[in-house]
């Protein structure tokens with residue numbers, strides 16, 4: 749498990765480096781992806797995590813497998829020990845299409861602890877990326893997943909949601 753860095757950390761403002769194809773399946777990246785998943789599973793309120801958030805400015809983000817199985821309890825002890833759902837890995841992601849339609853939606857970030865605000869996001873996006881096996885894939889997303897993808901790709905460009913969000917306010921999570 750790794751620590752999630754907070755908004756003051758300069759690593760969050762770096763542009764993430766793309767991985768070379770031969771790097772993707774290396775032991776180093778395999779271990780790193782495992783550490784990212786172990787970190788994310790520990791945060792009830794987290795649905796995704798970008799590599800710069802754990803202080804590695806690489807072009808990688810993951811979306812929690814829990815997000816795709818809403819019937820699973822968000823923090824099921826068994827699930828933490830032995831996940832039934834794999835996190836979805838996006839390496840060198842590129843958003844290739846965005847809908848003109850944008851919506852203002854509430855958002856937060858594990859690197860901006862306890863703050864929420866409204867941000868304008870495209871309702872639909874198409875993303876291209878490589879998975880953990882180095883296979884390229886394209887995926888369309890709408891709603892919350894489209895929002896997550898835009899938030900995570902912003903992280904890889906050194907952008908935080910608080911840079912453009914409105915009505916920033918403190919929130920507390922039940923832990």
Ligand SMILES: [Zn+2]
Nearest residue numbers: 856857858859
């Ligand atoms: Zn974030």
